[in-house]
Amino acid sequence: xxxxxxxxxMIAASQAAVYxxxxxxxxxxxxxxxxxxxxxxxxxxxxxxxxxxVPPVGKITLQIVEKEPCKCIKFGTTTSPLPFNLWIQIxxxxxxxxxxxxxxxxxxxxxxxxxxxKPLQDGVEKMAEMLSMIPY
Numbered sequence: 443x444x445x446x447x448x449x450x451x452m453i454a455a456s457q458a459a460v461y462x463x464x465x466x467x468x469x470x471x472x473x474x475x476x477x478x479x480x481x482x483x484x485x486x487x488x489x490x491x492x493x494x495x496v497p498p499v500g501k502i503t504l505q506i507v508e509k510e511p512c513k514c515i516k517f518g519t520t521t522s523p524l525p526f527n528l529w530i531q532i533x534x535x536x537x538x539x540x541x542x543x544x545x546x547x548x549x550x551x552x553x554x555x556x557x558x559x560k561p562l563q564d565g566v567e568k569m570a571e572m573l574s575m576i577p578y
Contacts, residue, residue, distance in 0.1 A: 444555055446562045448544040448570035455578030457534040460542065461512045463578050464530055467492050473576055491520070499523060524548055524558070530573070544570045 453460055463469045467487045474485055483495040491505040503521035508514075517528040526548035534540050544566050550558065 443547045444550050446546045446559075446566050448566045451542045451570050451574035452535070453540050453542055453574050453578065454538065455540065456538050457512050457532050457540040459578045460532050460540055461515070463576065464532075464573065465506070465509055465515050467506070469576075473572070493521070504528060524550070524554075542570065542574060544573070 466489050468489050470485070470487050470492065483497065485492065485494045487493070491503060493501060493503040495501050500523050501521055502519060502523075504517040505520050506515060507518040507527075508516040510516075513532060515530045517530075519525045519527075526546050529545045529547075531543045531545070532540055533542075546562060546566050
């Protein structure tokens, strides 16, 4: 399995507050209008899953597959051209501050890795940046 990791993002909110917000995908409603229309289309979600169209990749549907309270939220794809996993890790640094890192893991052959490495690394970094800016 090949992993792509975001840089660590500092968030001015408690670990519990960040986990509570991100573990219920209905909270995406508050940030839906901030997503770039040219990169993300037709975002739909409920408490446990989200679907989005990412040109030129296609439709991606993620579902929460595991939650470790306050520490980690794990997603798996149910629809995707390339099946992958996504982990959101949250660690406390102070009472009202925490750090977050995103990791994408997927099985790729060397040829595919060369083609998707840069877009996936950029994507996981942009996703982490966006999640770090949500008001918690």
